[in-house]
Amino acid sequence: MPDPTEAELLPLFLKLEGRRVLVVGAGEVAERKVGSLLGAGATVHVVAPEATPALEQRATAGTIDWKRRGFVDADVDGAWLVFAATDDATTQRVVSEACRARRVFCIAVDDPPNATAYSGAVVRRAPFTIAISSSGATPALTRLVRELVEQVLPGEQWVTHAQQLRARWKADGTPIPVSPPTLTIFNGLKNGPGGTGASLAQPINLSATDQQFRYRIFEFTVPLRNMLLLAGA
Numbered sequence: 677m678p679d680p681t682e683a684e685l686l687p688l689f690l691k692l693e694g695r696r697v698l699v700v701g702a703g704e705v706a707e708r709k710v711g712s713l714l715g716a717g718a719t720v721h722v723v724a725p726e727a728t729p730a731l732e733q734r735a736t737a738g739t740i741d742w743k744r745r746g747f748v749d750a751d752v753d754g755a756w757l758v759f760a761a762t763d764d765a766t767t768q769r770v771v772s773e774a775c776r777a778r779r780v781f782c783i784a785v786d787d788p789p790n791a792t793a794y795s796g797a798v799v800r801r802a803p804f805t806i807a808i809s810s811s812g813a814t815p816a817l818t819r820l821v822r823e824l825v826e827q828v829l830p831g832e833q834w835v836t837h838a839q840q841l842r843a844r845w846k847a848d849g850t851p852i853p854v855s856p857p858t859l860t861i862f863n864g865l866k867n868g869p870g871g872t873g874a875s876l877a878q879p880i881n882l883s884a885t886d887q888q889f890r891y892r893i894f895e896f897t898v899p900l901r902n903m904l905l906l907a908g909a
Contacts, residue, residue, distance in 0.1 A: 687796075689807070693716065695719060695756040695757075696719045697758070698757075699721070699722045700723050700759065701761035703763070704728060705761045706761040709785070712798075713759075720740040720741070721755070724744070724746075726744075746767075747771055747774075749774040752780055753778070757780070758771065758781070759795075760784040760787065768784050771784070772791070776792065781793040797809070802835070803835065804835075
């Protein structure tokens with residue numbers, strides 16, 4: 677159960693392009709983090725005595741900077757963000773303490789007590805980026821929720837249609853609703869147990885006479901949970 681005495685986390689999306697990020701550790705977990713950081717355009721510096729073959733190749737290619745040694749406090753200097761991704765409890769604690777002293781956020785992988793920030797399970801489907809976190813408490817459940825969101829989130833054609841509809845509303849001078857569209861989940865309303873469901877969202881050709889609530893309704897089911905979702909575009 678969550679600790680009611682702990683303050684809520686503040687979700688953020690960081691712009692790391694061209695900014696120095698330190699990764700302490702160079703195992704398989706660090707390898708995945710490095711890949712995500714490079715995708716975000718970060719300048720990645722890795723500190724570890726040994727590295728996976730993939731990280732060695734990145735270092736040889738000059739994609740990352742790898743210091744082949746143990747961590748020292750000064751490694752944090754100049755970093756915007758630090759990942760502690762080792763399997764050594766002492767190193768994790770030392771990295772966390774060095775970050776705290778310099779007021780740099782530290783993501784201590786699978787190590788909540790030494791973390792001042794958490795990375796979430798991420799779903800990317802343009803233009804959406806969805807991050808899910810359990811504050812480091814249940815990583816396996818977080819991954820499961822991510823998989824569920826991947827199943828539920830409509831495809832590109834849904835976004836394209838919503839953009840087209842919005843442009844038409846603006847051109848027609850259609851008022852924007854006072855209350856935003858809502859998402860309602862109903863369990864087992866379509867197909868029932870064993871139903872196959874639909875793979876992606878399909879528009880329902882419904883019209884509304886009240887222009888203030890001219891919502892486009894989409895119906896799609898998730899075979900995994902047999903859900904029916906109705907959403908305003």
